[in-house]
């Protein structure tokens with residue numbers, strides 16, 4: 001079969017024909033697209049495209065020859081990277097577009113069909129993804145099968161897509177919809193032929209315990225772990241995986257901060273395994289979410305039972321499907337608080353680099369044999385007001401997400417403050433505009449929130465922003481940076497690794513920032529907005545009562561100072577000693 005220059009197909013063509021061009025691309029005539037009409041379907045290595053064919057018998061246009069099929073100038077295509085599944089769906093009706101006929105006589109006709117499942121971006125909000133399906137039909141089953149095989153072979157070359165995932169579902173997350181949310185998105189995974197091992201959690205710490213005890217061999221059979229829940233649940237999963245596997249240098253001890261930053265590079269790496277910490281009896285960790293949990297503390301490399309395991313490996317992914325109360329991590333990474341959007345991101349193998357904060361509660365004294373207690377946080381770590389809000393809000397979990405409003409107001413009215421010393425490294429780009437907190441807070445504008453930047457100077461961090469998309473991996477050059485210090489009484493101290501944007505704080509922009517709210521800095525609005533946005537992520541910090549503890553932002557995948565922020569400074573690292 002041949003086409004002429006205008007793309008016209010001869011009427012004498014074999015109605016069931018398909019042919020291959022010089023590049024191996026298939027073209028099929030007499031393929032029908034449901035609710036559209038006849039199309040010519042073709043593909044190259046990136047896209048599946050079709051052109052509409054309209055029978056001139058039904059057209060007013062007399063300029064073409066009778067019996068010839070006109071190829072419209074409208075062309076539609078879908079990228080293979082946006083196709084998440086293709087299925088043969090057997091014999092059934094295919095419909096003409098409104099007011100048109102198939103084969104010149106009927107508004108629908110029966111034929112074999114195959115469905116191409118694609119992701120479309122919402123017209124109103126491009127972050128919002130919608131699953132959509134194009135149903136194609138042909139009288140010849142073999143042609144349908146050939147197309148399914150051809151499209152599937154392209155999808156298989158998308159190597160970054162997961163094939164097998166471990167899914168943890170928190171049934172009581174947020175408004176208690178965790179299980180329903182998973183059931184709503186699970187068909188997307190089965191359509192995309194992604195195998196899932198689903199575990200519905202029965203208690204706090206369940207997911208963490210499973211991940212801490214699973215062998216590395218078993219873990220390697222999965223391409224990733226998905227949390228169906230809120231930010232706190234995601235952090236629990238992150239900790240379950242990383243605490244026993246991630247080999248990261250310790251942050252500097254409090255004493256090290258007096259020295260130049262080079263000392264940070266000399267710290268030795270460690271490995272870790274799960275043990276009951278010596279400190280358990282001393283009641284150090286009073287995390288309300290993990291009351292019965294065991295501490296997980298670093299151990300010497302020799303204590304590892306299994307061979308050294310490099311984690312995370314290149315392809316392993318953490319996924320999150322929002323079901324929680326705030327879902328700041330999802331909003332920051334996909335731009336939408338939508339379980340379907342998240343599920344589609346996961347099945348298509350989309351990725352975004354995420355920095356992780358390493359939170360270390362240091363040993364009590366330099367001579368102590370007790371190793372530091374580690375936690376990891378993906379979005380925010382807070383102390384003072386934030387910790388109090390999360391502790392208080394746990395008593396009112398039955399209220400659902402509203403508990404944060406109630407607990408936040410209650411804690412705010414208590415107006416507690418904490419004496420602390422915060423040491424931090426200021427990112428290069430901040431140096432020129434940085435003002436010492438000591439100078440600014442205690443000087444002329446005592447009521448001013450220090451570090452507040454002009455709106456015009458701020459670069460917003462939103463989903464797919466250029467800084468987050470930058471895939472440069474590696475630690476920044478910290479040579480020559482000096483620790484700065486701020487000491488005094490604080491209402492709250494927070495450190496953010498992502499912007500923590502959420503529905504209550506849609507303009508929050510806290511990436512790599514610290515925020516110190518002084519007792520005499522009356523910043524009601526800021527305190528509230530920050531704390532509510534990130535409250536679910538603070539479980540690892542509830543034990544900040546007692547011994548000194550240290551918090552450092554450390555890179556697992558990428559550490560990049562980025563984005564201006566409203567409330568604080570951008571920092572490479574920080575540690576804090578509390579005096580309680």
Ligand SMILES: Nc1ncnc2c1ncn2[C@@H]1O[C@H](COP(=O)(O)OP(=O)(O)OP(=O)(O)O)[C@@H](O)[C@H]1O
Pocket residue numbers: 170171172173174175201202203204205206228229230231232233234236289323324325326327328535536537539
């Ligand atoms: N089956 C369960 N029952 C009770 N608690 C659970 C269960 N499964 C997990 N958890 C704990 O609940 C905590 C909070 O979960 P999650 O973050 O999903 O909910 P949320 O607090 O409503 O949401 P957000 O964190 O977005 O505010 C987790 O840290 C986890 O330890």
